[in-house]
Amino acid sequence: MAESKISPHNLNELKNTTDDALGNYLRSLKFSQSNSKLDVRLAIGYTSVIIAAATFAADYKLGWEATKTWTAVAVVAYAILNGAFTYWMWAVEKGLIFEGTNAQGGRLSISSKTNKHDPTYYLTISSTSPGSSSPSTWHIKNPFTTWFTADGFFVAKPFQQWLASSIEMIGDADMKNALRDERDELAAPTPEVEIIGDGSGNGTVEASGVDAKSKGSKRGKKKA
């Protein structure tokens, strides 16, 4: 996956590297990716580039006077296509980075975004389980420091654990990364440690408690 070093101070690079890693991760989990939205964007974009190139060639060979009328037509067509392109990116794709289905036929689509001066990765997830027709949509976020080292190396493990723990459909496909108990603690933090965390013996009690919980969750998952 993304082994190369990036600048940890460049928010764009953090986001792009993470976006790429997310796609690679889901493809490795046998999600079949649907590229239809990107394909529409590419089709619109390349059509307008071809129009511009044809206009350039005609202008170069025949000169302005001979091509005046067709240039006007091309300019209008280019403007319309460019508007459609922008609309598609902002209103339809909205930062979409992955759309696909898993083996059971559930649909998953994930969009990412970042805000200026805020090193946090925001994801909008929309998933439709095989039976139902209406998708459930929710937002998750996590600071980039969770899966980037201080010198800019991407670490896959915590990133995959985060996704597998907070997105049911990914957790089902990647059980070993789905830390149910961790997610539960994140969702509803139980202040056990603060209350009893003063003796050395309590640590072992805590650990066994976590173990039991995770076993329970795995069993539960297999049934589901």
Add this chain to the structure above:
Amino acid sequence: MFGSLANLQPRQLAAQVLNFALVLSTAFMLWKGLSVFTDSSSPIVVVLSGSMEPAFQRGDLLFLWNRGQETQVGEVVVYNVRGKDIPIVHRVIRRFGGGSAPLNLLTKGDNNAADDTELYARGQSYLDRSKDVIGSVVGYVPFVGYVTILLSEYPWLKTAMLVFMALSVVLQRE
């Protein structure tokens, strides 16, 4: 940096190349759109000589308008000499014809001692308004055009700029 580019999925690579192509094609189509709007083959020109001082200096950026062919004496026009591809910006000092008849113009640089008959092509003693003139000057920005003068006088600058632009667009994903 190039490594990260090679790691891209084919579609992402296509999208990346498209970003670069769109920057170029949009710039070109904006220029052509301005051409269509002003009805002029080159709606923005840069003054290269001092022949119109003190009205226009070397490096001034001129905006042209070519709709409405009834050019009057005193207007500053940009024209191409037949057979040469160098646009010249000079003032109209005489006009012949006009109305239903084809309009012909005689021009002169404000800073030149004589009119332009010397500059015109061999055997030509006036300009044909509809064929030779690219447009009348309707606005200008002083000095900005010096960038293009530098680019044309030092061609390596042009190459360096293009390479820099291409690299920055391809390597930086927005």
